[in-house]
Amino acid sequence: MEPILEIRNVNSFYRIGGSAFSKGRTVQVLKNINLTLYQGEVLGLVGESGSGKSTLAKSILGMTEYEGEIIHHSRRPQMVFQDPYSSLNPAFSIRRIVEEPLIIYGKYNGAERRQRVEEMLAAVGLGPEFHDRKPRELSGGQRQRVSIAAAMIVRPRLVILDEAVSALDVTIQDQILDLLMKLRREYDLTYLFISHDLNVIYQCCDRVIVMKKGEILEENTVDGLFENPRHEYTRQLLRAAE
Amino acid sequence: MLDIKDLRVHFRSEPPGKDAVKGISLHMESGEILGLVGESGSGKTVTAMALSSLLPNARAEITGKITFNGMDVFSATREELRALRGQSISVVFQEPMTSMDPTMRIGPQVEESLTVHGLYTPEERKQRAIQAMRDAELPDPESLYRKYPHELSGGMLQRAMIAAAIICDPVLLICDEPTTALDVTVQEGILNLLKKINREKGTGILFISHNLHVVRKLCTRVAVMCRGEVVETGDVDQVFFHPQQEYTKRLIAAIPTRNRKR
Ligand SMILES: Nc1ncnc2c1ncn2[C@@H]1O[C@H](COP(=O)(O)OP(=O)(O)OP(=O)(O)O)[C@@H](O)[C@H]1O
Ligand SMILES: Nc1ncnc2c1ncn2[C@@H]1O[C@H](COP(=O)(O)OP(=O)(O)OP(=O)(O)O)[C@@H](O)[C@H]1O
Ligand SMILES: [Mg+2]
Ligand SMILES: [Mg+2]
Numbered sequence: 001m002e003p004i005l006e007i008r009n010v011n012s013f014y015r016i017g018g019s020a021f022s023k024g025r026t027v028q029v030l031k032n033i034n035l036t037l038y039q040g041e042v043l044g045l046v047g048e049s050g051s052g053k054s055t056l057a058k059s060i061l062g063m064t065e066y067e068g069e070i071i072h073h074s075r076r077p078q079m080v081f082q083d084p085y086s087s088l089n090p091a092f093s094i095r096r097i098v099e100e101p102l103i104i105y106g107k108y109n110g111a112e113r114r115q116r117v118e119e120m121l122a123a124v125g126l127g128p129e130f131h132d133r134k135p136r137e138l139s140g141g142q143r144q145r146v147s148i149a150a151a152m153i154v155r156p157r158l159v160i161l162d163e164a165v166s167a168l169d170v171t172i173q174d175q176i177l178d179l180l181m182k183l184r185r186e187y188d189l190t191y192l193f194i195s196h197d198l199n200v201i202y203q204c205c206d207r208v209i210v211m212k213k214g215e216i217l218e219e220n221t222v223d224g225l226f227e228n229p230r231h232e233y234t235r236q237l238l239r240a241a242e
Numbered sequence: 243m244l245d246i247k248d249l250r251v252h253f254r255s256e257p258p259g260k261d262a263v264k265g266i267s268l269h270m271e272s273g274e275i276l277g278l279v280g281e282s283g284s285g286k287t288v289t290a291m292a293l294s295s296l297l298p299n300a301r302a303e304i305t306g307k308i309t310f311n312g313m314d315v316f317s318a319t320r321e322e323l324r325a326l327r328g329q330s331i332s333v334v335f336q337e338p339m340t341s342m343d344p345t346m347r348i349g350p351q352v353e354e355s356l357t358v359h360g361l362y363t364p365e366e367r368k369q370r371a372i373q374a375m376r377d378a379e380l381p382d383p384e385s386l387y388r389k390y391p392h393e394l395s396g397g398m399l400q401r402a403m404i405a406a407a408i409i410c411d412p413v414l415l416i417c418d419e420p421t422t423a424l425d426v427t428v429q430e431g432i433l434n435l436l437k438k439i440n441r442e443k444g445t446g447i448l449f450i451s452h453n454l455h456v457v458r459k460l461c462t463r464v465a466v467m468c469r470g471e472v473v474e475t476g477d478v479d480q481v482f483f484h485p486q487q488e489y490t491k492r493l494i495a496a497i498p499t500r501n502r503k504r
Contacts, residue, residue: 016393049397049428050381082396082423083339129260137255140336140419141282141452163396166422167336169452170496171489172282181504196425199498226500240426 001038003073004158004190005060008034010068012052012059026065029055031214033068037158037190044201044222045194046237047211053194054082056211057160060192072158074190076105078151080164082194084143088135088150094121095131098149105154120149123179125172140167148176152183160192165200177204198241202226210234243272243446244293244414249306251288251297262288264470265306272413275440275447277457277478280467281489286450287336289467290416293448294331295323311413329359332407336418336450338399342391348402349387355410374405379431396423404432411443418450433460454497458482466490 012030015023029052037043045053059066061079078101081087088097095117102113121131124145135143144167151159161180165173181204183189195201201208201222208225210218210233218231229235251263263285270276278286291297292304295315308315311330313322332355335341342351353371356362362370368387375383378401391399400423407415417436421429437460439445451457457464457478464481466474468489474481485491 014393047425049401049423049425050395054395083337085337085340133255137253139283139287145282163423167282167419167452169280169282169493170454170498171492173452173498174496177504196423196429197498198426199500202500203498203502203504237426240430 001041003036003071004039005035005037005073005077005192006069006071007036007060008069008071010034010059010066010070012055012064012066014055014064029064029214030059030066033216035209035216035219037192039073039157039190040184040188041207042184042191042193042205044205044208045192045211046196046198046201046208047217048213048233049196051211052214053211054162055214057162057192057194060160074157076154076156077158077160078154078156079160080144080147080151080162082162084140084147084167085135087147088143090135093132093134094126094138094146097135097146098153101150101154116153120153124149125175141169141172144168145172145176148180152180155183155187156189157187158190158192160194162194163196164194166195166197173200180204198226198238210237243274243311244268244270244448245307245309246289246293247307247309249289249292249308250304251285251292252303254301254303261470262302263292266467266470266472268465268472268475270414270446270448272446273440273444274463275436275449275461277461277464278448278450278467279452279454279457279464279493281469281493282452283469284467285470286467287418290333290418290448290450294327294333294416296327296333325359329355329410330413332410332412332415334400334403334407334415334417334420336422338396338403339391341403342399344391346390347387348389348391348394351391352387352402352406353409354406359410361410370409371405374409375402377408377435378402378405379428379435380405397425397428400424401428401432404435408435408439408445412445414446414448415439416448416450419452420449421451421453421456429456436460454482454494466493 010033013026013028015026017024058064098117205222209216212233218234246268248265250265252261349371353367356367372383380401461478464478465472473487474490
């Protein structure tokens with residue numbers, strides 16, 4: 001198996017209270033993270049709220065300060081952010097938001113781009129009536145599907161999905177998970193799949209890591225995690241999900 | 243306590259006849275916990291916003307009748323509406339980051355409904371805010387009190403919103419997907435908190451969620467929305483075990499389980 005992402009001894013920090021004259025101080029959130037993602041796998045990431053899951057995702061994309069090594073073997077990894085509203089440009093139409101990554105990518109002409117955007121939006125269940133709207137004119141779940149469409153349209157080899165289906169009702173969630181898994185098979189994509197829904201994790205992932213207080217507590221295959229959880233916290237999580 | 247008759251919401255930016263909410267009727271007794279579930283885009287959030295009169299008239303046309311504690315909400319005066327929003331009805335919004343002020347620390351935002359109505363001394367307000375944050379399962383509320391919204395994780399922000407909503411002991415608490423970003427253990431704590439304030443303070447709760455399991459743990463009655471309409475209402479177990487409508491059946495069938503892989 002080919003590694004697509006290697007994380008070596010990573011400690012991540014946020015800087016708070018800085019200004020033009022002082023650097024402020026830093027708080028450490030991730031402690032000594034070691035992790036390898038392999039090409040084509042779906043790696044689940046679960047753990048307590050505030051344990052550092054989104055921080056790990058942001059560090060991978062270079063959005064936090066960190067020490068240690070993060071080695072990418074793919075270009076342009078994409079991310080679906082936990083809070084779709086603040087990651088979508090409020091001034092752009094839905095059509096434009098989904099087209100934007102393709103414009104940056106620069107490989108297609110206008111007509112090709114428009115066709116791809118139509119197809120992608122249809123695949124996430126957003127018909128033409130939504131394409132000219134602004135993000136604030138959509139429901140929460142509709143906005144979440146716009147961020148999924150914008151991330152997937154360039155067929156990135158690595159995608160980080162941060163609670164990407166959590167605002168969707170189960171019927172739409174079912175459709176979106178099928179879409180993600182189909183794209184993964186067709187294009188051999190790799191997902192880092194953050195979710196608090198253990199049943200969704202079970203259905204979609206090959207391996208799972210469990211985080212608590214900024215550390216990785218357990219790394220296991222998905223079957224191993226559910227049948228023989230190694231850590232007491234994992235057992236606690238599984239019990240609460242009964 | 244709450245009676246909604248033929249509520250219709252039309253966004254002015256949309257073509258005529260395309261209503262986001264198409265004449266729904268709902269009824270809540272005081273002290274009741276009503277679940278509202280439904281398809282993404284079916285009108286749950288828009289209904290909640292209309293209820294708390296948060297939809298600007300310039301953007302949306304609202305018709306129908308909402309009676310809250312005997313008061314006709316659509317013909318209420320500005321003063322009455324202000325009291326309604328700040329004290330009688332509180333809302334926990336679906337996307338916490340959008341309803342928080344990014345330039346303000348968490349503490350003052352949690353106690354805002356007390357500040358606006360001039361209740362208590364600043365020191366008492368702070369103590370109440372910290373207590374509300376602790377009730378909402380937030381770890382170390384004293385230090386969170388001084389943090390900014392972007393310094394909190396998604397689930398922590400959700401809990402800060404819950405703290406802000408319960409601090410004024412509302413008569414009706416509207417929770418719009420309040421536990422979507424929470425892991426199961428914290429979620430459990432929040433559900434217990436909601437049950438507790440419902441039992442001890444008689445707070446009525448309108449609980450919007452797409453998670454029927456969570457709704458079953460909390461609510462006695464549930465209404466199911468699909469495409470702007472309420473398609474089914476009833477006792478939560480009745481609806482869960484004997485769904486009448488096609489959409490409700492699909493909703494139950496699609497609940498993720500551990501008996502298949504994708
Ligand atoms: N910009 C920031 N500045 C300072 N601290 C931050 C910042 N962002 C997050 N934190 C802190 O880092 C910790 C981890 O947050 P993170 O968002 O990674 O959690 P999470 O595991 O994604 O939780 P959730 O499940 O609630 O989304 C939290 O204690 C949070 O308060
Ligand atoms: N400002 C707006 N302008 C035009 N249409 C809007 C606006 N806000 C919401 N809508 C539309 O109204 C419908 C109902 O939206 P609402 O937010 O109530 O859905 P919801 O049931 O809460 O869905 P979700 O579970 O995805 O949050 C959706 O189709 C949405 O696109
Ligand atoms: Mg997060
Ligand atoms: Mg909504």
